[in-house]
Amino acid sequence: MGLRAQAQVESVEAGAPKMIRIYVMGREYLVPEGLTILKALEYAGFRLVRGVGCRGGFCGACATLYRKPGEYRLKIALACQNTVEDEMHIVMLPYTPIPKTRYRLENLKLDAGLVFKLFPEIARCVACNTCTKGCPQGLQVMDAVQAVKRGDLARASNLVFDCIACGICATRCPAEIRHPEIFLLVRRLYGKFALPRSRRLEERLKEIAQGKYIVELEKLKKMPVDELKKLYASRTIEPEE
Amino acid sequence: MKVLYYPGCTIKRNAADYEKKAVEILGKIGIEVHELPDWYCCGVLYGTVRDDVAKHIGGLRTLIKAQAASRIHNTTKLLTLCPMCYNVLKRINVMIKTLPENLETLTLFMDEEERYSVAIEVVHLLEILRDHRDELKALVTSKLEEVVVAPYYGCTLVRPREVSFDNAENPESMDIVLKALGVKVVEFPFKTECCGSYMTLISKEVASTKPMEIVEEAVARGANTIATVCPLCHYNLSRALKLTGKKVNVNIVYLTDILLRALGV
Numbered sequence: 392m393g394l395r396a397q398a399q400v401e402s403v404e405a406g407a408p409k410m411i412r413i414y415v416m417g418r419e420y421l422v423p424e425g426l427t428i429l430k431a432l433e434y435a436g437f438r439l440v441r442g443v444g445c446r447g448g449f450c451g452a453c454a455t456l457y458r459k460p461g462e463y464r465l466k467i468a469l470a471c472q473n474t475v476e477d478e479m480h481i482v483m484l485p486y487t488p489i490p491k492t493r494y495r496l497e498n499l500k501l502d503a504g505l506v507f508k509l510f511p512e513i514a515r516c517v518a519c520n521t522c523t524k525g526c527p528q529g530l531q532v533m534d535a536v537q538a539v540k541r542g543d544l545a546r547a548s549n550l551v552f553d554c555i556a557c558g559i560c561a562t563r564c565p566a567e568i569r570h571p572e573i574f575l576l577v578r579r580l581y582g583k584f585a586l587p588r589s590r591r592l593e594e595r596l597k598e599i600a601q602g603k604y605i606v607e608l609e610k611l612k613k614m615p616v617d618e619l620k621k622l623y624a625s626r627t628i629e630p631e632e
Numbered sequence: 633m634k635v636l637y638y639p640g641c642t643i644k645r646n647a648a649d650y651e652k653k654a655v656e657i658l659g660k661i662g663i664e665v666h667e668l669p670d671w672y673c674c675g676v677l678y679g680t681v682r683d684d685v686a687k688h689i690g691g692l693r694t695l696i697k698a699q700a701a702s703r704i705h706n707t708t709k710l711l712t713l714c715p716m717c718y719n720v721l722k723r724i725n726v727m728i729k730t731l732p733e734n735l736e737t738l739t740l741f742m743d744e745e746e747r748y749s750v751a752i753e754v755v756h757l758l759e760i761l762r763d764h765r766d767e768l769k770a771l772v773t774s775k776l777e778e779v780v781v782a783p784y785y786g787c788t789l790v791r792p793r794e795v796s797f798d799n800a801e802n803p804e805s806m807d808i809v810l811k812a813l814g815v816k817v818v819e820f821p822f823k824t825e826c827c828g829s830y831m832t833l834i835s836k837e838v839a840s841t842k843p844m845e846i847v848e849e850a851v852a853r854g855a856n857t858i859a860t861v862c863p864l865c866h867y868n869l870s871r872a873l874k875l876t877g878k879k880v881n882v883n884i885v886y887l888t889d890i891l892l893r894a895l896g897v
């Protein structure tokens with residue numbers, strides 16, 4: 392009998408999960424249903440040194456492209472987050488070539504013109520939305536680029552707060568826009584030049600430097616674990632908004 | 633009366649004051665301006681091509697967003713201040729009728745958006761002001777005796793004919809509005825000569841000689857003010873004036889600046 396049928400029989404007999412078929416860079420593999428793409432690749436024998444990172448949907452290393460038979464839609468996933476589906480044809484895209492753009496933040500200001508100078512390709516955006524469709528975080532990527540185009544760095548910054556810089560948008564963009572680098576700059580400019588400074592943070596840093604908390608810290612370091620646990624359990628918790 | 637509003641990138645980046653004054657004037661004649669919550673770069677000169685549908689995605693997507701907003705605000709009029717944006721959006725409306733297969737291709741591609749049913753009416757500020765000149769006239773408090781205006785239309789407002797709301801060779805909307813307010817207007821045959829447009833980025837020489845010809849002709853006709861409705865025209869004429877070595881007694885202003893002064897603001 393065929394590979395798949397064999398595996399199904401064996402798995403049913405063993406009480407194991409159902410096996411499904413995936414294609415990695417064109418080659419067929421049988422993997423247990425329910426695994427994440429990442430785990431399924433490792434099950435199939437791949438040892439990943441790139442395209443893997445935090446395994447928690449946060450670092451953007453494991454961007455994966457896939458298609459299902461009979462559909463033209465090109466879909467994206469984070470290998471550590473999405474589970475394998477039957478007949479999934481995948482490839483990982485762990486890196487998009489974007490050499491780091493050099494600038495000194497202190498020499499810049501909150502001005503879209505400066506962003507344009509460093510990344511002139513922004514003007515080429517045709518609002519095709521391909522970047523938005525490629526975002527595993529579901530961000531309004533195109534709207535953010537358009538916001539930079541019209542000088543609204545605040546809007547751009549807020550739209551891409553949750554960007555994990557996986558680079559799919561930049562890879563797919565017909566205008567060759569370098570989204571991850573641009574958004575990083577925009578967020579930095581916004582954070583540094585537009586958002587209010589944390590006054591209390593500076594006060595607190597001064598207090599620490601002056602040694603205000605040394606006695607308390609030493610006390611905690613010497614405290615027995617049981618007492619520490621009691622202290623922790625009875626701490627004041629701010630009410631959630 | 634309500635209108636939807638499409639600012640375009642240039643207004644937001646380089647002509648925020650023009651927008652502020654335009655909205656103020658429209659407010660005075662009872663026109664509520666509602667900026668689209670989502671809008672996209674029209675594509676500027678690239679939006680004027682006929683053979684590449686990709687260049688119309690931004691403009692069409694904006695029209696689709698306007699279509700959605702039109703249901704909320706119960707108006708299908710979409711106001712533009714920038715003549716280039718006006719030109720591109722209106723051309724897309726025209727293209728959809730003359731090349732319906734383009735709409736099909738774009739609709740298939742933009743399948744995350746609703747279908748565009750060509751219901752949005754793209755208008756320019758000047759059209760509205762011309763049509764409501766009587767309401768403006770009723771609010772005039774100052775005659776502006778010392779102002780002599782050469783109304784400068786530029787080219788994207790009146791060319792090609794299928795997008796123009798006025799005579800392409802001799803538009804008179806601005807003349808009519810200014811005269812209704814009692815402002816002195818001169819005959820100005822260079823009123824639709826190109827200011828150099830985006831050539832200012834490509835060939836600084838062209839962008840200096842053409843606008844200077846326009847400015848000098850206005851002055852030769854007796855004007856001390858050139859009124860424009862386009863941020864790029866404003867920029868090109870002002871820049872040429874600044875760079876010229878000669879002393880020329882003329883002010884380059886937006887039409888809205890003159891109107892607000894006549895209205896005593």
